[in-house]
Amino acid sequence: MTRRDFFAQTTAWLGAGAALALTRCGGGDEPSDGPAAGSCLDNGTEVTISGNHGHVLMVSKDDVAAGVDKTYDITGGATHTHMVTITAADFATLADNQSIAKTVTTPHTHNITVRCA
Structure with a gap:
């Protein structure tokens, strides 16, 4: 060669x-369908907390699968605590890959959004 x-x-x-x-x-x-929707049962959740100053909320895929009321302490790195209850109905919504919103008000207000990862 x-x-x-x-x-x-x-x-x-x-x-x-x-x-x-x-x-x-x-x-x-052809237009793309965009990013794939998250799956709470496969990947767990992502959480946003308005006005956050160190609070942390972790909602695992195991919690979503269990589907029973659960109260979380979201203190994280903050100097005070807030308690957030996610109900069985909320977990059913997450299992259906939809987001939920919660509000805590004591000692001040935080709006919390939990969505599928």
Whole structure:
């Protein structure tokens, strides 16, 4: 095989590989469905706490699967505590991959959103 033949074959293989990669990327004009929805039963949850100053709430996939009322202490790194109760109905909502909202008001207010990860 000559140098010229080798170069021609290599270029052809690289071109074919690039074309294959482009077709697998789905580079068409069709809109994408966006990111996959989270699954509380598979991945647990993500939590946001408004006006947060160190509080932490962890709702595990095991808690969602158990589906029974549970009260959480969300003190975390804060110097005071708040208690948050997630009910069996709330867990059923999470198991259906929907978010829930809670509010704690003592000694001040935090709005808490729990959504599937």
